[in-house]
Amino acid sequence: MPTLARGALRGAGFGLAVLAVETWIGAIQIMQLNVAPPVAILVKGAGVGIALGAAIGALCATLLRLRRGRLWHLVAVALVFWGLELYAAPASRIFRLFSLIGPLAGVVIFLIAGRLATRRRWIPVTLGLVAVSAGVLAPSVRSRVTRPVVSPARPRPSAAAGAPDVVVVVLDTVRADHVSAYGYARPTTPSFDALARGGALFLDAVAPATWSLPSHASLFTGRFPSAHGAHDEHRFLDPGPPTLAEALATAGYETRSFTANAWISDTLGLTRGFAWTDEAWRFGDAGLAFHPMYRLLDRFGMGAADKGGGRVTDSFERWLATRPDDGPPAFTFLNFIEAHFPYHQLPASYLGRFTARSRSEVQRLSMQLFAAQLGGESIDATEAAPLAAAMYDAGILYADHLLGRVVEALRRRGTLDRTVVVVLADHGELLGEHGAFGHGFSLYEPVLHVPLLVRYPPRIAGGARVTRPVSTVGVYATILDLAGIAPPPSLQVGSLVPVIAGQTPRGPVLAEQYAAMLGSAGTTATADPLLRRERRYRAYRAGATKLVEAVPGGSLLFDLATDPAESHDRAGAEPAETARLGGELETWREALALPALDAVVSAGPVPEVDTAARARLRALGYVE
Numbered sequence: 001m002p003t004l005a006r007g008a009l010r011g012a013g014f015g016l017a018v019l020a021v022e023t024w025i026g027a028i029q030i031m032q033l034n035v036a037p038p039v040a041i042l043v044k045g046a047g048v049g050i051a052l053g054a055a056i057g058a059l060c061a062t063l064l065r066l067r068r069g070r071l072w073h074l075v076a077v078a079l080v081f082w083g084l085e086l087y088a089a090p091a092s093r094i095f096r097l098f099s100l101i102g103p104l105a106g107v108v109i110f111l112i113a114g115r116l117a118t119r120r121r122w123i124p125v126t127l128g129l130v131a132v133s134a135g136v137l138a139p140s141v142r143s144r145v146t147r148p149v150v151s152p153a154r155p156r157p158s159a160a161a162g163a164p165d166v167v168v169v170v171l172d173t174v175r176a177d178h179v180s181a182y183g184y185a186r187p188t189t190p191s192f193d194a195l196a197r198g199g200a201l202f203l204d205a206v207a208p209a210t211w212s213l214p215s216h217a218s219l220f221t222g223r224f225p226s227a228h229g230a231h232d233e234h235r236f237l238d239p240g241p242p243t244l245a246e247a248l249a250t251a252g253y254e255t256r257s258f259t260a261n262a263w264i265s266d267t268l269g270l271t272r273g274f275a276w277t278d279e280a281w282r283f284g285d286a287g288l289a290f291h292p293m294y295r296l297l298d299r300f301g302m303g304a305a306d307k308g309g310g311r312v313t314d315s316f317e318r319w320l321a322t323r324p325d326d327g328p329p330a331f332t333f334l335n336f337i338e339a340h341f342p343y344h345q346l347p348a349s350y351l352g353r354f355t356a357r358s359r360s361e362v363q364r365l366s367m368q369l370f371a372a373q374l375g376g377e378s379i380d381a382t383e384a385a386p387l388a389a390a391m392y393d394a395g396i397l398y399a400d401h402l403l404g405r406v407v408e409a410l411r412r413r414g415t416l417d418r419t420v421v422v423v424l425a426d427h428g429e430l431l432g433e434h435g436a437f438g439h440g441f442s443l444y445e446p447v448l449h450v451p452l453l454v455r456y457p458p459r460i461a462g463g464a465r466v467t468r469p470v471s472t473v474g475v476y477a478t479i480l481d482l483a484g485i486a487p488p489p490s491l492q493v494g495s496l497v498p499v500i501a502g503q504t505p506r507g508p509v510l511a512e513q514y515a516a517m518l519g520s521a522g523t524t525a526t527a528d529p530l531l532r533r534e535r536r537y538r539a540y541r542a543g544a545t546k547l548v549e550a551v552p553g554g555s556l557l558f559d560l561a562t563d564p565a566e567s568h569d570r571a572g573a574e575p576a577e578t579a580r581l582g583g584e585l586e587t588w589r590e591a592l593a594l595p596a597l598d599a600v601v602s603a604g605p606v607p608e609v610d611t612a613a614r615a616r617l618r619a620l621g622y623v624e
Contacts, residue, residue, distance in 0.1 A: 004061045007073060011057015012050050014077050016128040017113065018106035019049035022292060023135035025098065029290075030139040038262060041291060042136040048293040056080045074110060078103045088295040090367040092376025099292065143267045156275075156328065159252025163329040164456065165419040166248065166479055169406060170219070171399050172212065172261060172337040173439065175428025176205070176449045178389075178396055186354060188396045191404030192423060192451065199421070199455030200464035200500045206509050206541060207427045207450045208473050211440035212263040214512070215426035215472075216270055216335075220244050222476030222491035225512045226538075226594045230269070232440075232514040233601045237269035241490030244476045245273025248331040251485045258316050259335035260308025274333070278315045280308050289342045289370055298345075298363065305347050309336045309402045317409045329483075334406060338399040339429070341438065342370040343391035350398040355390035366391060373438035385432030392431060417457045420482045424472050425450035433565070434528055441516040442531050443539045443548055444566055448511050454496065456482050464500050469541045471509045474499075492592050508588040509541035514601070529553055529569075536597050540585040547581040551597045555582060 023046055030038075060076040063069050082103035089095040113124030171192075176182045181193045181201060209215040209225050217223075217230035220243045230237040245255040257264065257277040264270050271277050289295060297303055316334060323330070344351060344359075344366035351362060365387050372379050403423065410416040428447045430436045439447050452472055454460060459482055474493035480486070481495035494506025516533040526532065529550060539548045544561035557571040557578050571578045589596070 003064050004058055007061025007064055008054045008058040010064075010070075010073060011060070011077050012054035013113065013124065013128070014057065014074065014081065014106055014110050015050040015053020016125070016132065017109040018053065018081060018102045019046040019293075020109065020128055020131035020135065021105040022049070022098075022102040023132050024138075025101065026291065027135045027138045031142050039136055039140060041294075045291040045293045046132050046136070048297065052084070052293065052296070053077065053081065074107065078107050081106070084296055085292050088292060088299045090289075090295075090371030090376060092371035092374065094374070094376065095371060102292070156249060156254070157252045159329050160484060163252065163483060164458075165329050165415055166253070166331040166422075166483060167406065167410065167419055168219075168331075168333050168422045168424075168475070168479070169403055170216070170333075170335045171339065171396070171403065171423065171425045171451065172335055173340040173427065173429050174396050174399065174425040174451060175446050176203075176425075176451045177446070178393060179451045181453075182451065186393050188393050189400040189451075191400045191407060192453070195403075195407060195421065195423060195455050196453045198457065198462040199453050200460050200466060202452040202454075202466045202470050202496070204467060204469040205424065205450050205452035206469055206471050206511060207425065207448050208471060208511050210427050210442060210447050210511070210513050212261055212426055213268060213270070214514075216264055218473045219424075219426070219475055220270060220273075222473055222487075222493060224473060224492055224510050224592070224594060225514070226597075227492060227592065229601070231512070232516055235268060237272065239269075239272070242488050243273040244479065245271075245331060245333070247273075247476075247480060247485065247488060248483070249273055249275065251483070252328055254328050254330040256319065256330065257333045258312045259333070259337075260312050261335045261337045264333075264335055278312070280311045280315065289345070289367070295367075301359070304345055306398065307337050307340065307345055309338045309399065312336065313402045313405045316406060320409050320413060323413075331479075335426075336399040336402050338402065339392060339395035341373060342366045343388065343395055346391075346394055346398050350394045350401075351391065353394050353397060355387060355394075357387060357390075362387065362391060369437050379437070381432035381435045381437070384437070388437060389431050392429065419456070420479060421455040422453070422475055422479065424452040424475065434531060435526075436528075436531055441513070441533055443511055443513055443537050444530055445546075445560065445564070448539065454478060454482075454500075459497070460500060466496075466500055468499060468505060469509045469543065470496055470499055470505050471507060473510075474505065474507060477506075508585075508592075510585075510588070511537075511539040513537040529556060530566075538585070538597050540581060540588070542581055542584065545577070545581065547578065547585060549582070549585070549597060557581070 023042055026042060056077050060073055063073040063076055066072055082100060085099035085102065086096060089099045116124050178184050178188060179192060180187055180189045181196045207215050208218040209231065213235060214225040214231040217228045217237045218225060221228045221241060225231045228237060228240065249255050255274045257271055257274040258280065260280040294303065312334060338346065344363045355362065365384060368379055369384065369388055371377065407416065410419055427439050428450055429439050430442060430444065430446050433446050434444060436442065450472065471493050474496045477487050477491050477493060477495040478497055481497050492507055499505050514536050530548065535553055536551045537548060539546060544559060546558045546560055548556040555571045555578050556569045557574060558566045559570060
């Protein structure tokens with residue numbers, strides 16, 4: 001066999017050994033996080049690694065002619081492979097360590113395979129392919145084994161005459177103060193702004209959680225994280241009260257989900273009630289930065305152009321174009337994760353919209369921020385914040401562009417003005433405030449204050465502006481209200497439609513954060529009491545006053561009107577006010593049967609509501 005071909009085959013074999021190890025490392029992490037298994041990403045990543053090994057092996061093939069050439073060739077291939085992975089690794093000890101583990105283990109496996117090949121040449125290749133395949137499939141198998149049995153869907157009844165379509169769009173990770181309609185200087189959201197002019201814009205909407213899983217679970221159940229139980233310490237939405245999709249399906253709606261966010265999946269129970277999900281995340285690009293082969297392609301300018309939003313929108317447009325005019329009303333959910341880190345993973349025409357920096361500079365900082373949010377090396381917030389904001393704003397602009405495509409598709413069909421359209425974010429993002437970047441570990445306002453609009457011309461006048469604080473948990477009841485459907489008793493926040501008319505919100509404005517997820521940037525080393533990974537938090541809003549309870553820790557009190565940056569904790573100086581709001585929060589906790597913040601997390605039936613506490617809230621005018 002020619003030397004070049006021998007080198008390529010040996011390199012491909014080494015790549016197979018490395019990818020067997022790295023695929024299993026990834027599979028174990030996926031299973032630890034209980035995230036949806038991205039089979040296509042793992043398969044493509046393994047293929048890239050094997051091809052890379054073959055190319056390196058061919059380049060180093062001349063070493064095979066030396067004395068002990070096979071050993072020198074193996075060493076050279078391993079060093080080049082490791083050097084490339086190290087080159088692509090973010091600035092983090094964890095990622096640098098992983099860049100060494102694969103090639104080092106690959107050498108050991110390759111040497112063992114060489115011994116096995118002396119008996120049967122096909123044995124090493126077969127074992128390698130089996131190992132990679134098992135690593136790719138292990139998360140899916142585990143997901144199927146551990147997923148609770150879901151009852152088969154019942155036949156869909158006929159919907160009420162004139163029932164409107166419902167479209168809910170989540171602009172993932174978008175904070176309100178970076179949206180043009182909220183006064184932001186950059187023109188980040190022209191499509192959102194146009195929709196807001198035709199509907200109600202909530203100026204002080206508060207997310208119930210700090211990352212995708214618990215916040216979406218609250219959106220779909222109308223319950224707070226400690227009530228529905230899907231959060232950092234239990235990453236699954238257990239069977240329970242009807243989800244929004246289930247409630248609408250029971251009322252005769254067709255239910256469909258389009259998303260590239262892997263947290264919104266059957267694996268985690270969040271798609272319960274959707275008759276169809278496109279699961280673009282299985283083939284999307286939102287998680288590619290975790291895979292070394294994709295990071296390497298990205299460093300060479302061959303990375304993904306977006307995080308799957310284009311594919312999500314294409315799927316929605318195709319479905320809408322073929323939907324029969326006489327079909328049942330539809331509830332459609334879409335998630336656009338374009339503003340999420342890594343921030344640079346955007347089409348070039350958007351990435352450079354708010355910065356003149358080169359792509360290499362942008363990509364380098366983006367991956368540093370990506371690593372920092374997963375426990376990597378800290379970054380000077382003052383220096384990094386301007387470019388981080390420019391990239392983040394570009395992501396918002398691209399997400400808004402995709403939103404515009406959704407709206408235009410509805411307009412072409414002629415149904416926009418007969419459709420309940422809700423646009424919101426699941427949470428926001430820290431961009432250097434309090435020296436931190438990212439989300440999932442803090443209840444500061446850049447993470448909790450999110451955009452929210454509701455548009456439905458038959459019942460909501462255009463240009464309405466709501467200044468009262470409201471919880472996005474109320475979106476569930478709002479949609480049922482506009483659709484003329486009675487809400488289930490499990491909802492913890494009432495419809496926001498009366499709030500548009502000036503009435504008091506029915507339900508509290510709460511946010512909760514359990515001990516932060518594996519790899520979170522929060523740390524026990526920080527002195528900031530609201531950036532501690534090991535703590536649980538619960539925040540309560542009363543007007544512009546914000547009370548935060550931490551376990552372990554204590555209470556913090558902020559006046560958002562005079563201290564929007566939350567720089568001054570007033571709990572010590574105002575013990576009476578802190579105690580008063582703490583009493584209100586405790587009344588709400590009892591009324592909604594929320595567990596105490598230090599209660600042991602356990603899955604189980606929904607507890608009964610404390611009727612006595614509900615009576616106290618009724619007397620205060622908070623509940624009906």
